[in-house]
Structure formats: structure tokens, C-alpha cells
Amino acid sequence: MAEIKDPENTILMELKGGTVTIELMPDVAPKHVERMKELARAGKYDGVVFHRVIDGFMAQTGDVEHGNMNDGFNIRRAGTGGSDLPDLPAEFSRIPHARGTLGAARSQNPNSANSQFFINFKDNDFLNGQYTVYGQVISGMEHVDAITRGEPPANPDTMISVKVAADA
Structure with a gap:
């Protein structure tokens, strides 16, 4: 288990094999961090599938509208939805998309990220x-x-649960 420096900005994601600890970057992308914590605290990510998983690239999840195995799952539509909250403006930075980073999934519009994300x-x-x-x-x-x-x-595998470490 990793040392958690900032529980308010750390996500604990339960997968079939165990816990994934994610350190969020509120100083880099404050709106995206707030959205992830808001959806996690509302339980919106619990049971959501990884709908697009490309070997050697990334695993994408977070379609809280169509991708929840416990409520409203639709394999044909998983990956096409978001949350009922407004889309987020891009918060691009110089942080590279390195192994293990979380990226905001979006459409062609850079300001269309909502609830979906991917792990490189x-x-x-x-x-x-x-x-x-x-x-x-x-x-x-x-x-x-x-x-x-x-x-x-x-x-598809699911995020069994997603919690903010401060609440766990």
C-alpha cells in the first residue's frame, strides 16, 4: 500500500485484483480533480465498466450514464455518455501522459471532458x-x-468501488 500524503486528493479504486491508489493533481487540473471526487463521493463510479481497453495503450472507463453494471448498463452505448453535470474546460499542462497517469477522455472538442477517464x-x-x-x-x-x-x-471488468481516501 502506498503512503497517502493528501487523503482529500487521493482516490482508492477497487478492482477485481485489489486496490489501485491514485494521487490526484489539484494544482494542475483543479476542475477535473473536483469532478472525480464529486462523482466518487456520489457513488457514480461504483460498478462502471472499462469499456475500451487497448493493449499497450490505455484502459478507459467512467461512463456513468451507460457503463454501470448495477444500473443502466448498455454495452453498445458504453463509452458514449457522461454524467448529468456540465462538461469541463480543458486543463492542459506540461505533465506527460506517462505510464499510470490518468487522462480525461473527451470527444473531438477539447472542452468536452465530463466523467470518463483513462489510465495509461x-x-x-x-x-x-x-x-x-x-x-x-x-x-x-x-x-x-x-x-x-x-x-x-x-x-468487461468494473471499478467495484471508487472512494476519496479521506472518506474511506
Whole structure:
């Protein structure tokens, strides 16, 4: 287990293999960090599938509208929705899309991120400056590496629970 320096800005994501600890970056992307904590505290990420998992690239999840296995799951639509909150403005930075970083998923519009995010399996420098980075896995990356691949996976893995460490 990683040492948690700032429980208010740390996410504990429970996957099938164990806990993934994510250190958020409120100084880099404050709006994205606030959104993740708001949705986590509301339980919106619990049971949501990883709907797009590309080997050697990234695992994408966070469609709270269509991707929840416990409520409203639709494999054909998973990945097309967000939350009922407004989209977020881009918060691009010089933080690279390195292995284990969290990036905000969006459409072609840079200001369309909402609830979906991805975790990079490897350094994906071609994404730098084009997608908001707002977190870094500090422990449990082996559980991310074990997520079932596919677009969408035949039997997708879920985020069992997502909590702010200060609340856990």
C-alpha cells in the first residue's frame, strides 16, 4: 500500500485484483480533480465498466450514464455518455501522459471532458498537451495491467468501488 500524503486528493479504486491508489493533481487540473471526487463521493463510479481497453495503450472507463453494471448498463452505448453535470474546460499542462497517469477522455472538442477517464498502460507522449492529465497511480498498477482487453471487452471488468481516501 502506498503512503497517502493528501487523503482529500487521493482516490482508492477497487478492482477485481485489489486496490489501485491514485494521487490526484489539484494544482494542475483543479476542475477535473473536483469532478472525480464529486462523482466518487456520489457513488457514480461504483460498478462502471472499462469499456475500451487497448493493449499497450490505455484502459478507459467512467461512463456513468451507460457503463454501470448495477444500473443502466448498455454495452453498445458504453463509452458514449457522461454524467448529468456540465462538461469541463480543458486543463492542459506540461505533465506527460506517462505510464499510470490518468487522462480525461473527451470527444473531438477539447472542452468536452465530463466523467470518463483513462489510465495509461505505458508512456503515451503523443497525447501530451491534447488531453488533461489529473492523476497518477502510485500503487496497484499491476491491477490496472490485468484489466480485460477489448473495445468493448466481451466480459468487461468494473471499478467495484471508487472512494476519496479521506472518506474511506
